[in-house]
Amino acid sequence: MRLMTGGLSRRSVLGGMAGGLALSSVAGTAWSRGADHRERYVPLAVGTGGGPAGSDRVHVLKVGPDTAHTVLVMVPGMFGAANDFRLVARDLVAALPGVQVWSFDRREESLADRAGFAGADPLGYYLDGRYRALDPAASGFAAGWGLARTLEDLRTVVRAAARGGSRRVVLGGHSWGATTAMAYAAWDFDGHPGYRDVSALVLVDGGVHGAFDGTDAPVQNSPEQVKERLAAIDGGAVFDMTLSGVGLGDRAESTQIWYQLAGWYAHRDPDGRSVLQPRMPEALRPAVPVTNAGLLGVLVDAGFGWPNDISVHSGHLADSGDVRGWVDTGITPIGRVATAYAGGPEPAVWEWYWPARLSVDLDVTDPYQDTDLARSLGLRLRHAAGLDVPLYAFETSYAKGTIVSAAREVVANSRIPYGAYETDNGMNHLDPLFAAPSQNTLTRTLVPFLRGVLLA
Structure with missing residues (x-):
């Protein structure tokens, strides 16, 4: 996810509420956690x-066999977390024996109090304020958690995946996670180019070189904008507050809690009457009684006016009934969204405390050049021209074509041997993460690309 800082509109807050052959055989196959398909969420120690x-640790959600010879390491986007990739990982591993998927949770995930989701009353724990909230005024450490910190942490993950060079590593990400992967590839790790650590790059609806120019709010990286944003961080605004624009609370973590609660109840009791609906802000509350699944649908489906970057094509509320349920008609069944949102207490889909400095650094990374501004921020983007590994880029309707055009420019200005470019304008920004396997163009087209990497 890469949410725009220009304010979130929900049609004026509801406007009145009203090689894919191999994967095709996977679409109807139920997922099972056998010995070769374990899912584990493991910590890794990182620098102070x-x-x-x-x-001082990160986590990795591992899906697939530890005996795999290739590991796909995926980085979630803005406010995203490891469970963004759990469903995609299952589908890829089922289609590609010999591949394991690692989903990266940044160190910020350790700041969230998810204990309430392990209890019987998560609603009360969170909405009645019993959880451990992080005070920005006491969180000055986060002012230094920018891209350099993230990439040093990510390198620990990449090296662990490589097992001393005995396994191939493919590095990718979604949205700003794709930007992070590209930054890693161009980064100078004390004289060692990041791209030498990986065998290929996978960009899902994100990247650099103007990848987000087609959105309603491109990057904010002029020297004047950067100076203003850094001053705000120095003044104590250490967490990015973009999600407060949704209207579900004014704390850094408020919206994320609401969304995970909605997923939790929709996963456990989809047809029960929504327990969250009475507690919702009036402006966002459905006008008719809805089920738990119905409320999650209202929060995530594009038909209710949410911006492209936080919505999917799922379905609609039932046309009648004392309590309206959810009807799946789109490519992303609401049950899959609920499964991803309710994966635990951990891992989760939403990161609570996104550092504002990381937002600044990722915007400045967009030109993908070793500029004076980048150097002033400690961004070591020195090796973009040397990239020499294959690249896959996938775009939805989100950026109106600039994801692929930007990827082509990266390839043209580097030593990348070939690029694979795929587009599905029937998808919104989050659909590739949760869509049904039979309708997910991302997994259907990524499989042959990864198979080519395996055979190289």
Whole structure:
């Protein structure tokens, strides 16, 4: 996810509420966690970041066999977390024996209190304020959690995946996670170009070189904008507050909690009457009683006016009934969204505390050049021209074509041997993460690309 800082519109807050052959055989196959398809969420120790106890670590959601010879490491986008890729990972591993998928949770995930989702009353725990909230005024450490910190952490993950060079590593990401992967490839790690650590790059609806120019709000990286944003961080605004524009609360974590709660109840009791609906802000509350699945649909489906970057094509509320349920008619069944949102207490789909400095650094990374501004921020983007590994780029309707055009420019200005470019304008920004396997163009086209990497 890469949410725009220009304010979130929901049609004026509801406007009145009203090689794919191999994968085709997977579409009807139920997922099972056998010995070769385990899912584990494991911590990795990383360098000191100055945060509270327990924060000097990252986590990885591993899907697939540990005996795999190739590991696809995926980085979630803005406010995204490891469970963004759980469903895609299952589908890829089922289609490609010999591949394991690692989904990266940044160190910020250690700051979230998810204990309530392991109990019987998560609604009360979170909405009645019993959870451990992080005070921005006491979180000055996060002012230093920018791209350099993230990439050093990510390198720990990449090296662990490689097992001393005995396994191939493919690095990718979604949205700003794709930008992060590209930054890693061009980064100078004390004289070692990042791209030498990986065998290929996978960009899902994100990237650099103007990848987001087709959205309603491109990157904000002029020297004047950067200076203003850094001053705000120095003044204590250490967390990005974009999601507060949704209208579900004014804390950094408020919206994320609401969405995970909606997923939790929709996963456990989809047809029961929504327990969250009475607690919702009036402007966002459905006008008719809805089920738990119905409320999740209202929060995520594009038909209710949510911006492209936080919505999917799922379906609609039932036309009648005392309590309206959810009817799946789109490419992304609401049950799959609920499964992803309710994956645990951990991992989760939403990151609670996104550092504002990371937002600044990723915007400045967009030109993909070793500029004076980049150097002033400690961004070591010195090796973009040397990239020499294959690249896959996938775009939805989100950026209106600029994801692929930007990827083509990267390839043209580097030593990348070939690029694979795929487009599905019937998808919104989050559909590739949760869509049904039979209708997911991302997995259908990524499989042959990865197979080519395996055979190289």
